[in-house]
Amino acid sequence: MKWMEKVEHMYDQFTVREQKILVTMVLVVVGFVFFMFAFFISDAFDERRERIRVLRETVTLLQKNRNLVQESRQAQASLELKAVQKPPMLQGHLDQIAKQYELSLNFTPQKPKDLGENQEYQVESVELKLHDAPIKNLMQFLDQIERGNYIMMITDIKLTTRRGQPDRMDPVLIVSSYYKRSAEELKALHDKAAEADKGKDKADMKESTKTTKDDL
Known part of the structure; x- marks a missing residue:
């Protein structure tokens, strides 16, 4: 391969000291790349392990409190039934x-x-x-x-x-x-309140008109 021959030729042109420096630099770069790759892989696995741990704890907690959750739901349903x-x-x-x-x-x-x-x-x-x-x-x-x-x-x-x-x-x-x-009772209550507000507005308007006439 021509590019390999060119690299070998360039390498041969270097002095022994320059060759050592070049080899050291290449090893440092390779080591850095390997370290970063291992770091990201390890971090990804750590994150996955943490998610699995949290999930397991949640499942365990749900299993332990299953009866309490069921009792709470039953109590709430009973309360809703009593409320009506x-x-x-x-x-x-x-x-x-x-x-x-x-x-x-x-x-x-x-x-x-x-x-x-x-x-x-x-x-x-x-x-x-x-x-x-x-x-x-x-x-x-x-x-x-x-x-x-x-x-x-x-x-x-x-x-x-x-x-x-x-x-x-x-x-x-x-x-x-x-x-x-009930829905019917709520509607009747709101309608009654609306009628009361209308009556109040009419009374206020009538009083305002009377005051204006008195001023004139």
């Missing part, structure tokens, strides 16, 4: 439960609230004050409140033990019920 069931009127329902455990309640209704971006959840609350309630009866009463095919729960509670009577309390608690409105 309209709860009973708070005061009458709670009074009925209290009578089962010989408790007397003082009610203070709270202002109803709407939750959610579209006001899909209706929340009604009532404050309960009990006087001289036996702890056993109180615990049974509290447990009974949150049973049922609807969402009703204790959202706040303050317990005060009676002096000299550690088995009796004067608790104050807030009980709330949650109801998810």
